[in-house]
Amino acid sequence: MPKQVDYEGRRRRIAEAVCLLADEHGPEGVSMRDVAARAQVSLGAVQRCFRSKGEMLLFAVDHVGERITERVRTRLTASPAQSAATALGHATNEIALLREEHRAEARIWLAFVAQAAVSEPLAGPLRTSYAALQNLLVRLITEAAESGSADEGATPPNPQHEACTLLALADGLTTHVLLGHLTAEEAEEVLHAHLVGLWERLGTIRPEKPSDTPGAHRFARAVSAAPN
Amino acid sequence: MPKQVDYEGRRRRIAEAVCLLADEHGPEGVSMRDVAARAQVSLGAVQRCFRSKGEMLLFAVDHVGERITERVRTRLTASPAQSAATALGHATNEIALLREEHRAEARIWLAFVAQAAVSEPLAGPLRTSYAALQNLLVRLITEAAESGSADEGATPPNPQHEACTLLALADGLTTHVLLGHLTAEEAEEVLHAHLVGLWERLGTIRPEKPSDTPGAHRFARAVSAAPN
DNA sequence: CCGGAAGCGATACGATCGTATTGGAATAAG
DNA sequence: CTTATTCCAATACGATCGTATCGCTTCCGG
Numbered sequence: 066m067p068k069q070v071d072y073e074g075r076r077r078r079i080a081e082a083v084c085l086l087a088d089e090h091g092p093e094g095v096s097m098r099d100v101a102a103r104a105q106v107s108l109g110a111v112q113r114c115f116r117s118k119g120e121m122l123l124f125a126v127d128h129v130g131e132r133i134t135e136r137v138r139t140r141l142t143a144s145p146a147q148s149a150a151t152a153l154g155h156a157t158n159e160i161a162l163l164r165e166e167h168r169a170e171a172r173i174w175l176a177f178v179a180q181a182a183v184s185e186p187l188a189g190p191l192r193t194s195y196a197a198l199q200n201l202l203v204r205l206i207t208e209a210a211e212s213g214s215a216d217e218g219a220t221p222p223n224p225q226h227e228a229c230t231l232l233a234l235a236d237g238l239t240t241h242v243l244l245g246h247l248t249a250e251e252a253e254e255v256l257h258a259h260l261v262g263l264w265e266r267l268g269t270i271r272p273e274k275p276s277d278t279p280g281a282h283r284f285a286r287a288v289s290a291a292p293n
Numbered sequence: 294m295p296k297q298v299d300y301e302g303r304r305r306r307i308a309e310a311v312c313l314l315a316d317e318h319g320p321e322g323v324s325m326r327d328v329a330a331r332a333q334v335s336l337g338a339v340q341r342c343f344r345s346k347g348e349m350l351l352f353a354v355d356h357v358g359e360r361i362t363e364r365v366r367t368r369l370t371a372s373p374a375q376s377a378a379t380a381l382g383h384a385t386n387e388i389a390l391l392r393e394e395h396r397a398e399a400r401i402w403l404a405f406v407a408q409a410a411v412s413e414p415l416a417g418p419l420r421t422s423y424a425a426l427q428n429l430l431v432r433l434i435t436e437a438a439e440s441g442s443a444d445e446g447a448t449p450p451n452p453q454h455e456a457c458t459l460l461a462l463a464d465g466l467t468t469h470v471l472l473g474h475l476t477a478e479e480a481e482e483v484l485h486a487h488l489v490g491l492w493e494r495l496g497t498i499r500p501e502k503p504s505d506t507p508g509a510h511r512f513a514r515a516v517s518a519a520p521n
Numbered sequence: 522c523c524g525g526a527a528g529c530g531a532t533a534c535g536a537t538c539g540t541a542t543t544g545g546a547a548t549a550a551g
Numbered sequence: 552c553t554t555a556t557t558c559c560a561a562t563a564c565g566a567t568c569g570t571a572t573c574g575c576t577t578c579c580g581g
Contacts, residue, residue: 069578069579089411091320091408091411093320093321096569106529107530107531109528109530110528110530112529113528118570175406176411179320179407179408182319182468183322184319191472192474195469195474196474199474229475229480229483230487232465232469233469233475233483234462234465236464236465236468236469237460237464237466238461238465240464240468241457241460241461244416244419245416246423246427251457254454255454255461258454262490266490297548297557298557324537324538324539325538325539325540334559335559335561337558337560338559340540341558
């Protein structure tokens with residue numbers, strides 16, 4: 066048996082390079098050559114890892130999806146929320162990718178989403194990621210609703226609906242921030258306001274600020290210094 | 294003076310061609326040659342109308358933005374809403390571009406948004422369009438709030454916040470429908486549910502169903518969607 | 522030590538891109 | 552009609568794309 070290399074590791078490195086380029090020049094602005102240069106490998110090496118460009122992009126989008134989902138999950142288990150409601154806040158804030166240090170991830174996500182809207186094979190992994198996130202939200206909402214009011218006075222909101230709403234709202238806000246239509250602070254405020262409404266509807270006691278930045282909102286890079 | 298042509302008309306026709314192609318092949322998937330072919334003009338004619346491809350795209354995005362905004366406005370004046378609240382429902386439904394016949398417009402919008410996230414000149418017109426839509430929503434919300442409850446019991450919601458929320462939610466839902474994560478019906482349901490909540494918060498009497506939607510609840514396959 | 526398979530850097534190739542150029546058709550003014 | 556000017560279709564051009572090919576280099580099994 067001749068030479069053997071760590072394909073999985075290389076694939077990941079290439080995927081990271083794809084992300085960096087997609088962040089800088091948008092989707093379709095990533096070429097095999099640029100990717101190879103960014104990943105510090107030769108074009109031939111990239112071609113050995115992926116049979117075609119499409120396959121490479123597919124792997125990259127899967128990679129990003131897993132990273133985001135993983136980050137949300139980590140956030141939940143790392144800082145054990147005092148209540149399901151605050152956990153919900155944390156998760157939503159994480160999904161929205163509003164913080165400055167996640168702007169790149171947000172741009173990458175948007176790039177892939179736009180591409181996937183016209184390329185069915187790319188849409189698959191994205192749907193999977195969305196489904197995972199939505200399931201997580203549904204679970205948190207259900208949990209919060211149960212731990213919340215024992216009184217059943219108001220209409221108990223449909224967790225599916227609420228999760229859809231939250232997910233779509235977070236996505237939309239992210240997009241608007243990327244476009245510069247909203248500032249990150251405005252988006253956070255809007256998101257928080259919606260969460261407050263949701264908590265009331267759930268009958269939970271309104272928890273403290275869900276964000277990890279109690280004081281100044283500007284440039285919240287206090288937490289999760291881990292680059293990647 | 295020699296020959297003279299209707300440049301404005303030609304520009305519009307080219308913009309339409311750009312939209313058709315962006316709808317089919319995504320952003321960056323539109324080439325000058327394809328555009329020319331679609332618009333039934335020669336490549337040279339396109340080059341005469343626009344100094345560069347970027348200029349052409351800029352014109353096209355402006356064109357689309359105006360068309361959408363105009364359509365929303367038309368919808369409002371055409372069917373004189375019984376109340377500001379129903380008008381709000383109509384406008385939101387129109388913005389969300391959920392109906393099948395507007396799927397193309399939605400894809401085009403998403404394409405431009407993704408492109409604009411990494412290309413500042415493109416972002417300008419998009420921001421303008423968003424600002425216009427948001428202003429319109431703010432106006433409708435304010436109107437609805439005034440015509441609504443005279444009682445000031447609950448916290449009077451901030452129209453700016455509500456407009457932002459509505460706009461972002463509509464955008465996010467549109468995206469999720471395009472990706473196939475939600476069906477158009479599910480998205481409409483979610484949007485409607487949010488509007489109901491908003492109406493209650495505004496203290497307005499809940500109006501009848503705001504759109505021509507079928508009322509069926511079909512949330513069976515919301516989550517754990519197909520892999521691809 | 523060595524045979525040979527696997528990896529990969531370099532390079533070639535054909536297609537397609539945006540843009541520049543150009544020669545002739547079309548048309549309004551004199 | 553002539554002429555000057557605008558328009559445009561065709562074509563050329565250089566760059567860049569994804570992909571295929573081809574020799575080296577590298578390294579494991581025997």
